[in-house]
Amino acid sequence: MRLERPHRTERFGAVRIHELQRVIELDSGGAGGDPRTSVRVPPEAIRDVERDMVIVVPCKNETRRVIEGVLSGIPHGCLILLVSNSVRQPVDRYEIEAQTVEQYCQLAERTAITVHQRDPGLAAAMKAAGATDITDEYGLLRSGKGEGMLVGLALAALTGRRYLGFIDADNFAPGAVNEYCKAYSTALHLADSPYAMVRISWHSKPKLRDGKLFFSRRGRTSEVTNRFLNQLIGEYSGFGTEVVATGNAGEHAFTMDLGLKLRLAGGFAIEPFEYLDMFEQFGGVLDSPHPEVMERSVSVTQIETRNPHFHDNKGELHVRDMRLQALNVIYHSAVCLPSVRADVLEFLAGQGSLVPGDEPPRERIYPAVGTLALDRFCDVVLAEAYSLRQFGDSVDGSPEPVTQLNRARVSTGQRG
Ligand code: GDD
Ligand code: MG
Numbered sequence: 001m002r003l004e005r006p007h008r009t010e011r012f013g014a015v016r017i018h019e020l021q022r023v024i025e026l027d028s029g030g031a032g033g034d035p036r037t038s039v040r041v042p043p044e045a046i047r048d049v050e051r052d053m054v055i056v057v058p059c060k061n062e063t064r065r066v067i068e069g070v071l072s073g074i075p076h077g078c079l080i081l082l083v084s085n086s087v088r089q090p091v092d093r094y095e096i097e098a099q100t101v102e103q104y105c106q107l108a109e110r111t112a113i114t115v116h117q118r119d120p121g122l123a124a125a126m127k128a129a130g131a132t133d134i135t136d137e138y139g140l141l142r143s144g145k146g147e148g149m150l151v152g153l154a155l156a157a158l159t160g161r162r163y164l165g166f167i168d169a170d171n172f173a174p175g176a177v178n179e180y181c182k183a184y185s186t187a188l189h190l191a192d193s194p195y196a197m198v199r200i201s202w203h204s205k206p207k208l209r210d211g212k213l214f215f216s217r218r219g220r221t222s223e224v225t226n227r228f229l230n231q232l233i234g235e236y237s238g239f240g241t242e243v244v245a246t247g248n249a250g251e252h253a254f255t256m257d258l259g260l261k262l263r264l265a266g267g268f269a270i271e272p273f274e275y276l277d278m279f280e281q282f283g284g285v286l287d288s289p290h291p292e293v294m295e296r297s298v299s300v301t302q303i304e305t306r307n308p309h310f311h312d313n314k315g316e317l318h319v320r321d322m323r324l325q326a327l328n329v330i331y332h333s334a335v336c337l338p339s340v341r342a343d344v345l346e347f348l349a350g351q352g353s354l355v356p357g358d359e360p361p362r363e364r365i366y367p368a369v370g371t372l373a374l375d376r377f378c379d380v381v382l383a384e385a386y387s388l389r390q391f392g393d394s395v396d397g398s399p400e401p402v403t404q405l406n407r408a409r410v411s412t413g414q415r416g
Contacts, residue, residue, distance in 0.1 A: 001186040002028035002040045003303065010243040012233055013284025014297040020201055020245045022304045026179060041186045049185035050077035052162045053253070056152030058145050059169035060085045061093060062312070064100050067169050071104045071112075073177025074167065075185075079404060080112035081155055082169070083148040088116070094387065102391045111392035113155065113404055117141050117148050121384030126154070129377035134366055142364070145250075146270030153259055153369045158378045160409030163188055165253030168311060176202070176307035184253035187301040195258040195282075195298040197274070199246035202309035215308060220319050222248045224347070225272050225326040232330070232340050236285075246302045247272045248326060256411055258298060260370030261290055269325040269363040276333040285335050324353055328360045378407045 002025040006018040024038055033040040055078045057070060067082075074080055082101055086093035098114045105112050115122060118140045126134055126141060134150070136142045141151065149166060156164045165184040171177050180200050187198035201222075204215035225247030234240045246252070248271050254262075261281070265273035278298055281288055288294050330336060331344045348354035381388060382405060390404050 001026060001046065001182050002033065002038050003183075003186060005035070005037055005039055006301075008243070010233055010237070010241050012236065012279050014282040014288075014294045015278045015300065016297055017233075017243050017300045018302060019243055020302045020304050023179070023183065023306050026182070026306060039190060041189050045189045046182060046185040047075075047077055049163060049189050050075045050181070053077070053165055053181075053185065053188075054079045054081050054152075054156040054159055054161050054163070055165050055167055055181065056149060056156065057082045057167050057169045058085075058148040058152065059083065059097060060145075060148075061087060062169040064096055066172060066312075067097060067100055068104060069174040070167060070169055070171050070177050071101065072108075073171070073174035073181070075178065075181050076108070076110055078165070078181060079159060079161060080110070081152050082112065082114040083117055083152045083155075084114065085117040085143055085148055088118075098387075098389050102389070105391040109392070111390070111404060113391070114387075114389045115151065115155065115385060116387035117143070117151055119385045119387040121386055121388070122151065122381060124384050125377045125380035126151075126372075128380040129154070129372035129374060131366070131372055133364065142266060144267040146264055146266040146268070146273075146364075147366075149270055150264045150366055150369060153264070154372065154374065154377055155381070155405065157256065157260060157369060157374050157411050158381075158405040158407070158409060160406070160411060162256050162411075163253060164256055164259050166251060168250050170312040172310035172312075173307055176305065176309060179305045179307050180251045183303045183305055187303060188253065188255065191255070191299050191301070193296045193299045194255055195261075195293050195296060196301070197254040197258060197278075197298070198252060198301040198303060199249035199271075200251040201245045201249065201302055201304045202251075203304055203306055205309045205311075219248065221323045221326060222246075224323050225330075228327065228330050228340060228344060228347075229272065229275055231343065232279075232336060235337050235339060244275065244302075245304075247275060248322070249302075258293075260411070261293065261368050263368050264366050265325075265329055266364035266366065267325055268322040269329045272326040273329045273363070273365065276329055276335065279335045280333060283335055320353075324348070324360070325363055328363050329365075331360045332362050374410045375407055378405060378410055381405070
């Protein structure tokens with residue numbers, strides 16, 4: 001893959017955010033090229049990262065055919081981890097999903113893991129690991145995309161793999177899924193710090209208007225989230241900026257060394273909160289609990305992919321809700337400045353989402369997965385999470401049977 005070379009980088013303390021880079025070639029052949037204009041990563045280097053990557057697919061009531069398409073787009077070397085919060089009654093949709101994954105693994109000769117977010121065994125494992133607040137009044141793990149991703153991150157930490165990427169299960173175009181994954185590996189290969197993140201900004205989202213396809217450039221949530229994140233960065237540096245183009249990026253990836261240190265927010269606040277948590281922990285405004293990260297700095301790459309982003313349209317209310325969750329975490333962040341807070345309030349009041357004088361609600365923020373007792377999580381999840389399935393028994397023709405989740409491989413993100 002060949003990417004545009006980024007020329008500008010904004011810093012927020014030890015967090016380096018590179019400007020958006022376009023994909024120039026999906027397949028760029030070998031290495032080399034003019035380093036002044038583009039960066040080129042050969043397929044072997046991309047494959048090396050893929051073999052060390054878990055792709056977490058959060059899934060809630062998506063159709064089987066669409067899930068099949070998503071699976072087919074995930075590069076062979078990646079380990080697939082489907083975290084489902086689909087309904088189990090009257091039809092057990094999780095069973096259908098697990099069967100779909102199993103059949104796919106047989107055909108594609110690869111490995112995958114599936115689990116249901118509301119499995120009591122999973123909640124017990126989280127509790128045993130010391131996670132509080134993530135369970136609800138029924139003693140089960142809370143619903144929410146962020147909560148599902150947190151489960152994915154905790155399970156990925158038991159595989160020993162060094163990278164983790166997220167791909168939504170409602171992606172209609174397998175080619176786009178493939179491009180997102182290639183972009184992850186390309187950026188993570190290029191990263192000059194063990195603490196690296198890559199976020200996708202899709203090129204366009206096709207919509208039907210008067211019977212014609214219109215390729216809309218930006219998402220309705222992202223525009224607002226990006227504006228306020230950029231305002232925050234700009235007010236610290238004293239210079240306006242538009243560097244953040246991926247405030248809501250559902251498709252993103254990171255090194256486990258970084259991911260295990262991040263506190264995650266629940267629901268759809270998870271993606272914007274990743275930026276805020278990096279600013280809080282590594283931004284130099286507050287004391288950092290991780291001097292090793294401050295020393296090496298954090299690299300955030302943003303990639304504009306080529307494929308149009310086709311996904312399920314979940315309606316206006318859903319979009320509004322997502323936007324609110326993003327603004328709530330910006331407002332309540334410990335590094336948010338009074339001027340930004342005031343503008344968020346004004347925006348929310350202008351939209352009729354908040355009564356003037358009220359405060360936006362707080363989203364749930366969970367402790368970093370790396371602070372949990374992951375060895376205990378592993379023991380309990382393997383013993384008690386009955387929805388957990390591990391399919392396929394070898395990786396890339398290796399004669400050794402591979403158990404993907406393994407106590408001996410537990411990583412705490414403390415290396416590097
Ligand atoms: N495990 C799990 N648990 N998965 C969930 C849950 C949940 O409670 N809720 C939603 N999902 C899955 C969906 O099935 C889908 O695959 C994915 O998470 C994204 O959810 P959508 O409901 O499709 O969200 P969206 O498409 O409107 O928003 C996406 O894009 C935004 C940026 O444009 C999400 O990825 C957002 O997080 C992102 O900000
Ligand atoms: Mg979607």
